[in-house]
Amino acid sequence: MRDRFEASLPARWKAPLVAGALAALSPVLLLAPRGVPAEAGRPLVSALVVVQAAALWWLGTRPTVVTAVAVVSGAALQGLVPAAGPGIALVVLSTFAWLRPARTSLWGAVGAAAVLGAAAGAGGHGVAAFLWPVAAVLAWSWGALGRAWAARRQAEARRAVLEERARIARELHDVLAHTVSVMVVQAAAADDVFDISPEKARQAVRSLEASGREALVELRRFVRTVRLLDEESAAVPGGDAPVPQPTLADLERLAGTVEAAGLPVRVVREGLEDADIPPGVALSAYRIVQESLTNALRHARASAAVVTVGARDGRLTVEVRDDGTGGGRSPWTGAGQGVAGMRERAALLGGTLEAAPDPAGGFRVRAQLPLEEPA
Template identity: 55%
Template sequence: MHGDGYTARLAPRWKRLLVVGSVVVSAPVLVFGGPLWVRAVGCGLIAVQAAALWVLDVRPRAGTAVVLAVSAGFQLLVPAFGPGVAFVVLCTFAWLRPAGESLWMLALAVAAVCGPPLAQQRWLPAGLWLVACLLAWSWGAQARARGARRVAERRQAALEERARIARELHDVLSHTVSVMVVQAAAADDIFDVNPGKAREALRRTEEAGRQALAELRWFLRTARDDTDSERGPQPTLDDVAELGRTVSAAGLPVEVLREGAGEVPMAVQLGAYRIVQEALTNALRHARGSRATVSVRVGDGAVEVLVRDDGNGGAVPSANRGSGQGLAGMRERAALLGGTFAAGPRPGGGFEVSARLPIDEGTGGHA
């Protein structure tokens, strides 16, 4: 992994092709090289170039520098020969290494490829080789930039998926586990005084545990296979009333109010349900209040959710209200649906969570 987060690897097949191609391209030196000593030196240069290309994948800097030096030697021995495979190797190096490093090799390539014709006052070949060097480097650098962009996109997609899984797992388990904890604590408090109510609390704890297991199985199934056809039914606005009854049974009386009607996309319904669920879970676990109210209003192109409790929200900073996933998860859900979210202590005491989720034809998918 390099500075741009991308690691390019030279395939063995491409390396073999480079070696064979370099020999084939350089072979004319042995035929038209003139004196015997020139051909002998040319044969040695071909062998050195082939060896440098063979180690190009493990020593790209050294291999490329040697090939460029051989290219300069070929042009000095046989001016009509040209730079040979220098441009291909420069392009490959610009793909293998970050731009900051390959720029130095570009400068070396310009000196090695354009130097001999300039020394021989062959201005046109020198200009052509300069343009070819710039094009070869830019092609390789662009290929590397595309690869780095793809890697960054895959990494970002993986991070977003991890965040989605964490949010969904929190939403699936947080409420039911919180209910279990509250019921178990209540059963422990009254076990000696009122065994009947304690057993009732334990039964509700068992029911909540079974629900948590069922929700966890559903979540794992959908995480393994993300096709909509495999998903079970997800909570909707119609399930908010049952959610209120569950929290009421756990010890925090909840009044649920519904206003308005109309078609609401499933993503918006699920988002609204999860926001209510998290708000009630936080109220149950942290507020220590005597009651809570939930208002769900459908109309004016949006679903408006308002959850209030009369607990000690005014004395507890909102940052401490619930786990780190709580308020951040609700705010993120609202933002993903193009809505707004607010949460904080109420002036008269208690805590308030409000969200407005727009309804439009473009809303869809999974929150």
């Protein structure tokens, strides 16, 4: 799988990195170089320390070059001052493994192991010739592991955003499908009575305007939510205050809207007074009722519908029944997103949903949603 993770070092880290490297390497200057006169060895050690630390300035923009410089200067430093080892070369190698994909940084690990092992072997340190290559591989592994962990976190965050956008798309479909359906029915009713009862036509047009305004409010809220996701911000950027999400307390208002469009709806509540219903469960239940009533209004040729919402044994049960004949293609077997969205809502909460013709006549939608998050 292609590594799409983008890692970078902020520019503000340049100076602290260089200063920290100089502070970490400064004790090396107190050690006596081996194999060369002190007059020439100490300036050479100082130069290697400065080069290794100063190279970090470009670590964020040219990590490959900086890693090569750090490893080579670290090998030279190891040869002059064995007690100091390769300096900060392993730290740079680990950072390189975090900044670049494994297929690129692995060559750096191989090169570092070879160079540091050869430098230690040339100095006559057999154990060090084995340990430093192992340390180089471990340093690379640590950086690569950190990169994989950060990439997974980024992928999870991206997936959460995509899931949220999918949820918004479902909600937008639910809201607009319901509202536009009501508007179409209201417009048709106004047209039917326009000549014989202007007052009823005017009332239908007013209801049509109210439904249109409600659709615009919902649309603005969804657009605002998408903007928040794109900006990864928790604050609403200007505009009106966010519209509250509908809850089970809004079922009567929903029933009134559907009834105004021509389908009488009765809402029955059972055991909700003492139940603690999470907002997400309440919203999903409302949307399931909304979608069910929309389908009954548009497809079922129903003359009445009953919505029953009850809480018992840690579950919220939502049932919508109508007395329609269906007529033509059933809304429950169609290719739209409505029923699929309802089933997905229930499944995401750990619940179930059934949508099928009722043996007693009409159609029935029954959803069971857990009131507690499943383990």
